[in-house]
Amino acid sequence: MSSLTEKDRPIVQLLLNTGTCPRCILRFCCVGSQTLYRHPYKDLMKDLKEFLKKNQEKEDTVCFDVVDPPCKRIRLEHTAEGPDDVSHNGGLQQIPSVNNENTAVENSAVKVCNVCLGVLQEFCEVDFVKKVCQKVNSADYQFTSFVFSVSLPPQLSVRERAAWLLVKQEMGNLGLSLAKDDIVQLKEAYKWIIHPQLSEELGVPADGKSLFEVSVVFAHPETEEECHFLATACPDCFKPAKNKQSVFTRMAVIKALEKIKEEDFLKHFPCPPSSPKNLCVALEIQCNNGAVFVAGRYNKYSRNLPQTPWIIDGERKLESSVEELISEHLMAEFKADSFNFSSSGREDVDVRTLGNGRPFAIELVNPRRIHFTAEEMKGLQQTINNSSDKIQVRDLQLVTRSAIGRMKEGEEEKTKTYSALIWTDKAIQKEDIAFLDDIKELKLDQKTPLRVLHRRPLAVRCRIIHTMKSEYIDEHHFRLHLKTQAGTYIKEFVHGDFGRTKPNIGSLLNRTADILELDVESVDVDWPPALDN
Amino acid sequence: RICVITLAEAHPLLQSGKTIKSINYQISANCSRLQNKVSGKSKRGAQFLTELAPLCRISSSDGEEYTIYSCIRGRLIEVNENILSNPAILQEKPSTEGYIAVVLPKFEESKSITQGLLTQKEYEEVLLKRLNSSS
Numbered sequence: 001m002s003s004l005t006e007k008d009r010p011i012v013q014l015l016l017n018t019g020t021c022p023r024c025i026l027r028f029c030c031v032g033s034q035t036l037y038r039h040p041y042k043d044l045m046k047d048l049k050e051f052l053k054k055n056q057e058k059e060d061t062v063c064f065d066v067v068d069p070p071c072k073r074i075r076l077e078h079t080a081e082g083p084d085d086v087s088h089n090g091g092l093q094q095i096p097s098v099n100n101e102n103t104a105v106e107n108s109a110v111k112v113c114n115v116c117l118g119v120l121q122e123f124c125e126v127d128f129v130k131k132v133c134q135k136v137n138s139a140d141y142q143f144t145s146f147v148f149s150v151s152l153p154p155q156l157s158v159r160e161r162a163a164w165l166l167v168k169q170e171m172g173n174l175g176l177s178l179a180k181d182d183i184v185q186l187k188e189a190y191k192w193i194i195h196p197q198l199s200e201e202l203g204v205p206a207d208g209k210s211l212f213e214v215s216v217v218f219a220h221p222e223t224e225e226e227c228h229f230l231a232t233a234c235p236d237c238f239k240p241a242k243n244k245q246s247v248f249t250r251m252a253v254i255k256a257l258e259k260i261k262e263e264d265f266l267k268h269f270p271c272p273p274s275s276p277k278n279l280c281v282a283l284e285i286q287c288n289n290g291a292v293f294v295a296g297r298y299n300k301y302s303r304n305l306p307q308t309p310w311i312i313d314g315e316r317k318l319e320s321s322v323e324e325l326i327s328e329h330l331m332a333e334f335k336a337d338s339f340n341f342s343s344s345g346r347e348d349v350d351v352r353t354l355g356n357g358r359p360f361a362i363e364l365v366n367p368r369r370i371h372f373t374a375e376e377m378k379g380l381q382q383t384i385n386n387s388s389d390k391i392q393v394r395d396l397q398l399v400t401r402s403a404i405g406r407m408k409e410g411e412e413e414k415t416k417t418y419s420a421l422i423w424t425d426k427a428i429q430k431e432d433i434a435f436l437d438d439i440k441e442l443k444l445d446q447k448t449p450l451r452v453l454h455r456r457p458l459a460v461r462c463r464i465i466h467t468m469k470s471e472y473i474d475e476h477h478f479r480l481h482l483k484t485q486a487g488t489y490i491k492e493f494v495h496g497d498f499g500r501t502k503p504n505i506g507s508l509l510n511r512t513a514d515i516l517e518l519d520v521e522s523v524d525v526d527w528p529p530a531l532d533n
Numbered sequence: 534r535i536c537v538i539t540l541a542e543a544h545p546l547l548q549s550g551k552t553i554k555s556i557n558y559q560i561s562a563n564c565s566r567l568q569n570k571v572s573g574k575s576k577r578g579a580q581f582l583t584e585l586a587p588l589c590r591i592s593s594s595d596g597e598e599y600t601i602y603s604c605i606r607g608r609l610i611e612v613n614e615n616i617l618s619n620p621a622i623l624q625e626k627p628s629t630e631g632y633i634a635v636v637l638p639k640f641e642e643s644k645s646i647t648q649g650l651l652t653q654k655e656y657e658e659v660l661l662k663r664l665n666s667s668s
Contacts, residue, residue: 454637457571
């Protein structure tokens with residue numbers, strides 16, 4: 001167990017005198033033993049004091065050794081006292097008077113550390129852990145691990161710098177050096193202490209890669225203005241940005257601290273840092289689950305249904321939408337905050353999607369429930385299908401975020417097949433349309449259709465109609481099946497869009513043609529994987 | 534709201550006997566509608582048109598020259614180059630393939646512009662009145 005040695009004595013004395021807490025003292029002495037930080041606050045304080053009192057004759061020997069038996073003894077005494085120890089106003093536990101001369105000092109309330117502002121003091125205690133876990137449990141999330149993220153007030157970096165300069169100077173006097181990187185980081189030490197406690201209380205391990213995030217934001221209003229001197233010293237680090245309330249963000253402060261010269265720093269900021277009156281406050285404790293992705297394929301049987309809600313000036317133009325009909329049930333089951341719907345291409349309001357359907361994926365943001373078996377997914381699919389005859393879904397399954405990329409690939413690269421009901425002004429006979437079946441790989445030049453030109457850039461698209469198959473109906477109607485490249489505007493291919501799509505059915509047949517009905521027969525993407533339902 | 538500018542039914546060029554000799558999109562020394570270039574969704578770089586801005590000048594074989602005006606305020610999106618290579622469609626299909634230009638008015642002006650136009654019915658009434666007053 002790495003611990004304090006004789007050379008650390010002056011530092012410990014210095015820091016203790018200037019109002020630094022035991023754990024921060026250990027950090028500045030580069031003590032890397034995690035277990036040591038986890039020892040109860042009182043024990044650490046007591047042991048530090050004993051370390052200082054020890055005879056200086058013992059050179060180079062290990063002086064600071066938190067041996068278990070004495071600790072256990074003290075802890076047992078505490079458990080005997082039980083809940084009385086817990087002070088509910090947020091103040092630190094009083095160190096009970098153990099037999100020594102400094103009873104008077106130790107009976108008073110513990111001072112807030114001038115470096116960590118209480119983070120490594122109060123916020124490592126059972127009370128706070130319980131508070132966090134209470135919040136987590138009441139939020140009712142499903143999770144198997146957690147990542148605990150902490151946001152510290154920027155002034156901590158400033159105080160840390162001041163403390164480092166202080167210690168560096170003292171060590172300089174002893175002919176020793178102290179690199180900034182050797183000091184144990186505050187956040188790291190904090191996590192050493194709090195992770196095991198949270199883990200035990202929540203019953204799941206801490207994992208940096210976990211999707212379930214518990215985040216706490218700390219603030220210290222009393223010292224908020226301490227960073228402001230940096231703005232005069234390094235003005236270019238602090239540019240006001242629209243989104244941020246304060247220009248003194250952690251990042252900006254850290255950047256400025258890197259730039260500022262030591263002399264300038266010491267001119268503006270007290271070294272050692274002053275002792276604050278109050279502890280930090282935990283502003284918010286929030287929980288957030290990483291998004292889950294549900295994919296599937298949908299069929300659209302209505303000619304009156306938009307894919308996304310159609311709302312103009314706050315007024316809904318058409319009832320419901322494909323995305324709402326599908327997401328409604330998913331939102332309820334997954335208990336998410338919101339969703340993002342995306343699909344491999346889309347169709348117009350008046351176009352049906354037949355065949356295997358169109359691939360889609362829904363991102364469910366901050367879901368409370370994340371585990372669903374294949375059976376449950378099947379049930380969910382059934383629920384959606386039972387709720388509407390306008391759409392149907394299939395192959396409903398959980399997928400990863402990377403799956404979205406595959407789906408979007410399909411949008412641009414894969415072919416689609418359609419069935420169009422076409423009207424012509426002049427009469428046609430079977431022979432007049434037969435030649436269409438023989439045309440392969442027909443190249444089209446399509447200018448941006450007028451119907452979307454108000455919201456799309458003007459451009460010319462080259463698209464290919466791979467194959468066509470005609471079905472004669474009567475002198476003015478026939479059905480055309482086409483297989484086309486992704487991104488082809490079918491309606492414009494039929495009516496020509498004022499001659500801006502060339503060639504078009506009208507030009508091929510030498511007539512005026514228009515489209516009466518369009519159906520998507522297939523979207524040739526083999527994703528998501530088909531399930532046996 | 535996208536607007537497509539076409540010749541009105543009653544336009545002299547669409548009456549029988551007229552043949553189109555040439556169509557010119559160069560409306561002044563500095564301005565050719567053919568050089569109109571737009572980029573992006575908001576159609577930046579477009580020539581801005583007022584109601585009386587000329588789109589093109591059309592000469593018929595009987596020596597007459599007609600200036601076609603925009604009639605609408607907005608950005609010029611495109612002019613129909615097909616009529617340059619095939620002037621016949623201007624007379625054969627004036628309301629579809631023979632269109633003159635596409636204009637995109639400002640979103641805020643869209644409604645007021647539409648209200649300032651005549652409906653098909655109102656136009657026909659105007660034509661009737663014209664016919665009656667001249668006879």
